[in-house]
Amino acid sequence: MKIQSQGLISLNIDGKIYDYKLYESLESLSKTKSQRKSAKELNISHTVFNRRLLKAEDKLGFKITEKVGNGTILTKEGLGLLEEFRKYDIQIEKTSSINIVGGHISTGLLESIELPFDVNIYSSNDEDAFELAKRGVVDILTLDDPLIAFERDLNFFPIAYDYLVLVSSPKSKKIESISDLEGLDFVEVSGSAQRLAWNSLRHYDIDFNLKESVNSQFDAFKLVKNSENLHTFLNASYFKGNELLKFDTRHVISLIKVNDDKPEVNELITYLTNEGQNHLERQGFAPM
Incomplete structure (x- = not known):
């Protein structure tokens, strides 16, 4: 796929132009995780918002959004497209x-x-x-x-401390000790401090499975809450959960x-x- 910038935050992808309207739609959806909320934020109808995404997917030849529970998130390809827009937005401004x-x-x-x-x-x-x-x-x-x-x-300049908490599906069994994590399925968040949790589990000789991989902790939270037996580790500053590995996962922001x-x-x-x-x-x- 060949990508070039075209003027003010428009991209030329394989000879087709994608303008600022798609960029602002993807940017909003990445935060709201809801087409209706994003449409309201952009002051357009839900129908117009949805049509904008479908039209882009038709031109691109791949999905840029997917339904998760009652919401909508960006696919890996959609996140990649948003990152390209952001690169040129920062360079232009x-x-x-x-x-x-x-x-x-x-x-x-x-x-x-x-x-x-x-x-x-x-x-x-x-x-x-x-x-x-x-x-x-x-x-x-x-x-x-x-x-x-x-x-x-x-x-680097440290500005705060944070740690990870275990977030589990509401239907999962209660976790009371580290040994209870044996054999469980987890959602991985790429590029996050979760490496501290995985390293800790390996240190304690816990066998676990990384079943899903997403790009943000908020996507991981939604997946876990809408599943029957998934778990994940998320930052305590934003999410409530089991503090089983609090001291093992303390890190600096x-x-x-x-x-x-x-x-x-x-x-x-x-x-x-x-x-x-x-x-x-x-x-x-x-x-x-």
Whole structure:
């Protein structure tokens, strides 16, 4: 598949143009997980919204959305298309704002607090966010898991602590000890801090199965809640669950400075590591 940018946030894919309307539809749906909510957010009818997606799928030749329970999520291909739009959106938008890209948890944290700075925040998984940061088109990279920074010996700024909780299907048996996890089926979230949970289970010699793989913790939560016997590990700052591996999965939420040219970047980092700690704590994160 050949992809090229075409003017203001339009993509030329194999000779066919996909414009900003599709981009804003995918961006909204990635957050609401509901066609009706996204249609309302974009001030169009549900019929028009649905037709826009179906038309794009027909041109592309593959599915970009799928039904999960009562909602709609982006497929792997749909998420990939959204990432392409985001890349060009960030590259095109040359403003004095601080452009931030990062994992779903860390960017969600920054979106949830009122920052005294002009920021644009783009949510992704850690790996895709890192690829954007390598292009030098963002000012700050946020990480849900510091693994990328450790592996590459990058200087990062820890801003909060988090840990993982076990989230299970309502129909599953009660989990009271680590041994109860033996043989269970789990949903994996790519590019997340879940590696800490899987490493811990292996350390305790627990046999487990990774049955499904998704791109965000919110998609994993929906899959588990709509299943009969699926489980997953999600960030305690956003989800309630069993704290069985609380101490095994404690990790830092961190920032990496990509751009040194904007003084506001340093000011934002200083704010988050000092007086901003109170705001982070109110959002359910343990301060540094």
